[in-house]
Amino acid sequence: ARKPYHEPIERHDLGRMEYLCQSCKALHWLNERIAGSSKSSPQFGMCCKHGEVQIPLLQAPPEYLQILLTSQDYQAKEFRENISQYNSALAFTSMGVSTDDSVNHHGRGPPVFRIHGELKHWSGALLPREGSAPAYAQLYILDPHSALNYRMQRNSNLNRETMEGLQNLIRAINPYSSIYRHAYEILQQYPNVPDFSISLRVMPGQDRRRYNLPTADEVAAIIPGDGTQVVDHRDIVLRIRAEEGGGLQRVNDGHAAYAPLHYVLLFPRGEPGWH
Numbered sequence: 001a002r003k004p005y006h007e008p009i010e011r012h013d014l015g016r017m018e019y020l021c022q023s024c025k026a027l028h029w030l031n032e033r034i035a036g037s038s039k040s041s042p043q044f045g046m047c048c049k050h051g052e053v054q055i056p057l058l059q060a061p062p063e064y065l066q067i068l069l070t071s072q073d074y075q076a077k078e079f080r081e082n083i084s085q086y087n088s089a090l091a092f093t094s095m096g097v098s099t100d101d102s103v104n105h106h107g108r109g110p111p112v113f114r115i116h117g118e119l120k121h122w123s124g125a126l127l128p129r130e131g132s133a134p135a136y137a138q139l140y141i142l143d144p145h146s147a148l149n150y151r152m153q154r155n156s157n158l159n160r161e162t163m164e165g166l167q168n169l170i171r172a173i174n175p176y177s178s179i180y181r182h183a184y185e186i187l188q189q190y191p192n193v194p195d196f197s198i199s200l201r202v203m204p205g206q207d208r209r210r211y212n213l214p215t216a217d218e219v220a221a222i223i224p225g226d227g228t229q230v231v232d233h234r235d236i237v238l239r240i241r242a243e244e245g246g247g248l249q250r251v252n253d254g255h256a257a258y259a260p261l262h263y264v265l266l267f268p269r270g271e272p273g274w275h
Contacts, residue, residue: 019044023051052105064169069163079162083265086158089151090170092137092180092261093251096120121262122248125241126184137261140177141184144168145151166265175270180238199235200257227244238262 014029018072019042021028025048033042048054061069068079079086098116126141127136135154139147148164155163171177183198190196234252251258260267 003031021047024048024053024055058271059269060269062169062173064165065265065268068166075159075162078159082158085155085267086163087263089155089158089163090166090264092121092140092176092264093121094248095262096122096248121251121253121258123236123238123251123261124248125239126180127241128185129242137180140171144171150158150265170264170268173269174260174264176257183238184240187238191240196239200238200239200255 014031017027017029019028019030019033020026021044024047026044028042028044028047030039030042032044032046033039034045037043043050060066068076070076097119100114100116103112103114124136124138126138128138133150133153134142134147135150139150142150144164144167148160148167151163152158152160153168179200186198188198234255236251236255236257237249251261257270258270260270260272
């Protein structure tokens with residue numbers, strides 16, 4: 001059995017987290033400084049390896065999204081109360097995880113996201129199975145009106161005007177919206193080749209530093225193939241229909257599109273994530 005908790009005689013205090021890395025401006029505790037650096041001029045390496053890792057700050061949200069995030073009118077408040085549901089309705093990939101909401105049933109604190117097991121992102125075929133309604137990336141190859149209707153059928157509690165505005169925003173500025181439509185157009189040209197696929201792959205750019213993020217153009221490379229080419233284990237493989245006996249493909253968390261394909265309201269312009 002668990003022993004009862006007793007307050008320790010004294011607590012270990014690291015002090016205030018107020019020491020800046022001179023390269024990336026990350027905050028640290030003094031004890032996190034690298035060996036050999038002084039207390040008066042501490043140096044840190046765990047955040048950016050002395051400037052070798054350069055992660056640009058996120059751009060300010062587009063105007064429409066910024067209004068929804070900051071305004072105090074009814075529409076904006078409704079959006080913020082249901083922001084996770086709006087994001088899921090607009091995402092290209094689905095999330096596979098077992099959540100436990102029991103921790104949110106009591107108290108007035110901020111909501112807690114608690115899961116059981118492993119969190120995964122899944123990518124499916126560009127066309128739904130017969131008898132199934134399109135979802136996630138499949139909605140981006142439809143005309144906007146049809147896509148909006150499908151989204152609202154699944155999310156009837158949400159504001160249609162807000163959903164339409166966000167859908168139009170993502171279709172206009174998110175590069176993956178056009179990438180998926182273009183992939184669908186290519187795959188339609190090979191209806192009789194069942195294993196024909198297109199891969200989304202991170203292509204090397206001009207900056208060869210190992211830890212730098214790829215640019216949007218480097219992630220947006222589409223490599224058509226006939227299923228015989230060498231596939232990187234991190235590739236997101238797109239097919240027009242699910243393979244016989246197959247289902248969803250797990251998105252590798254090392255792919256630069258792992259985060260932006262799901263968290264579309266956090267990365268509305270498709271900004272690449274860590275890879």
